[in-house]
Amino acid sequence: MSSIAAYKGHIVSPISASGSGDYSFIDYPRGLMVVTDGKLTALGDFDQLSERSDLGAVLRQVTIEDFGKRLIMPGLIDMHLHLPQVTQTAKSGQHLLAWLNRYIFPAECKFSDIDYARRIARWFFAELAANGTTLSVVFTTIHKEACNVAFEEAARTHSRVIMGKVMMDLNAPAALCEVTQESLTGSMELARKWHNAHDGLLQYAFTPRFGVTSTPELLSGTGELWKRFPGTYMHTHLAEAREEIQTVAALSGSAQLYGYV
Secondary structure (H helix, E strand, O other), rough: OOOOEEEEEEEEEEEOOOOOOOOOOOEEEEEEEEEEEEEEEEEEHHHHOOOOOOHHHHHHOOEEEEEEOOOEEEEEEEEEEEEEHHHHOOOOOOOOHHHHHHHHHHHHHHHHHHHHHHHHHHHHHHHHHHEEEEEEEEEEOOOOHHHHHHHHHHHHHEEEEEEEOEEEEOOHHHHHOHHHHHHHHHHHHHHHHHHOOOOOOOOOEEOOOHHOOOHHHHHHHHOOOOHHHOOOOEOOOOOOOHHHHHHHHHHHHHOOHOOOO
């Protein structure tokens, strides 16, 4: 037997219902949304949908949850965030590299503790849901098991994520600096396990942190892994701050890689 729910309210969406490439807003001040077995099956003006013969009988069998004038809208998408940094909110006022060394790297070291990693991951995905974020692109830490736990928590909460284990083998604290091949192998194993898992809600992103903490061998190896796993993503930082650009230029011998001379 199908599970059916119906919601009434002011429905808005930035994507056209026609699928024609017209990206003007959908706007139904008295809108209705019908969800069958977790999938959207009807969306439109309440009065018009109520008159449809195929929906009338269905709507008479369910209690319509009425949100009045409140908005019903698609979930938000966060294209870049760090799971371990939720514990360091508002720790600012530093240049990028100093900020990393003072606040962020010490916070990430704690994710070697799996119980701690699970607790923070559970909090992280609960906060995303509470704030209406239904798709996120996520950095974890270098710790393979902590990343695995993060995927487990995302699956448990039916979150949609593009996520990966951070990869660093240069210019990082000793506790966060990986052996290059171990970083690549761990990332490959996680991609094999989690990419397209949980009905496609979970996607893997190979995640070299940035040029400052990546050897050429790690970067080229990451590129090869990305080619081996079609449909996976590459997630990194590029040219966030002048200090970073200058550091990468010094390491590589060329600032033009980052478009900065």
